[in-house]
Amino acid sequence: MAALEPGDGFRNSPVPESMGGASASSSGRRSQQRTSRRLPRRAALGRRSFTATLKALEGLADAGAQVSVHVVDLDSHVHVLAGDDHVTMPVGGLGVVPLLIEVAAAFESGALDPLEIVERASVDAVESSGLWRHLRAPALPLEDLAVLAATAGDPIAVNILLDKVGHDRVRERIEGLGLRRTALLDRFRDRRGPDDAPQVAVGSAREFAGLFSALVNSQVVDAAVSAQVAEWLSLNQDLSLVASATGLDPFAHDHDAHGLLFVNKTGRDRGVRAEAGVLAGPRAGVGYALIVCFDDLSITHRLRAHDAFRVLGVELMEYTH
Structure with a gap:
């Protein structure tokens, strides 16, 4: 050895x-x-x-x-x-953690209103997994979406939060945290085409x-x-x-x-x-x-x-x- x-x-x-x-x-x-x-x-x-x-x-x-x-x-x-x-390896939904950090920071600074109501239909549907797609409510506040993302890894909630804060802000947050081998590469998708990132996240x-x-x-x-x-x-x-x-x-x-x-x-x-x-x-x-x-x-x-x-x-x- x-x-x-x-x-x-x-x-x-x-x-x-x-x-x-x-x-x-x-x-x-x-x-x-x-x-x-x-x-x-x-x-x-x-x-x-x-x-x-x-x-x-x-x-x-x-x-x-x-x-x-x-x-x-x-x-x-x-x-x-x-x-x-x-x-550096694929980590799937574990890559949502830096996004949640950026969302929480935006709530605290006032850049995002945690009670802002967002329509589920504002992003493309993801049918392969998730909890929100089974719920009747067509819209939820951003803070509830953060809970869905953290507790159930809900892909629609994650994609909406990513749209609200922006991919660039998440990338900057990851760099600011000193994470050199971690990246949130893409949103959740039912299918990944040749022009899409091969993984949601790596770390x-x-x-x-x-x-x-x-x-x-x-x-x-x-x-x-x-x-x-x-x-x-x-x-x-x-x-x-x-x-x-x-x-x-x-x-x-x-x-x-x-x-x-x-x-x-x-x-x-x-x-x-x-x-x-x-x-x-x-x-x-x-x-x-x-x-x-x-x-x-x-x-x-x-x-x-x-x-x-x-x-x-x-x-x-x-x-x-």
């Missing part, structure tokens, strides 16, 4: 050992990529190891998936778990784990914006990946009876699963992100990817409790 090099951005990590990862590209390059991409063997000193997570991720890598993971302790800022976390596990850590520490734009975005995301109802290990109620988990703080956002596309968030318990708190790109050839391939998220969730719960 080769050690992580200082150039990989892990100078302060107490984790000296690593294991291989692999790309989701051709099988002829997999063995070479597994030797160049590294996932750590152990967790932070004095904490539980992430042995089961590493085994699950190694299995995905051996099957040809591309894996990127980053876990950081909120108090010590130690990199608890990290591998290929600098790699790295390191940047998204850091972004969520900054949100709960009131360091994104200012305390008010951080609190607003964290509040929206705390209502997220997709607890099927990492969050499946928390035992939280998907529909009512913003005030957990056992004092568990949990904020997250997921992203999904064909062959893409991504999640980033913050999990805090009585012993510790972490910011985390896991991105997996895999060949979605069968339900077995998909479930194997989902299981890796669940295993990470179990070991994050052990770490924080």
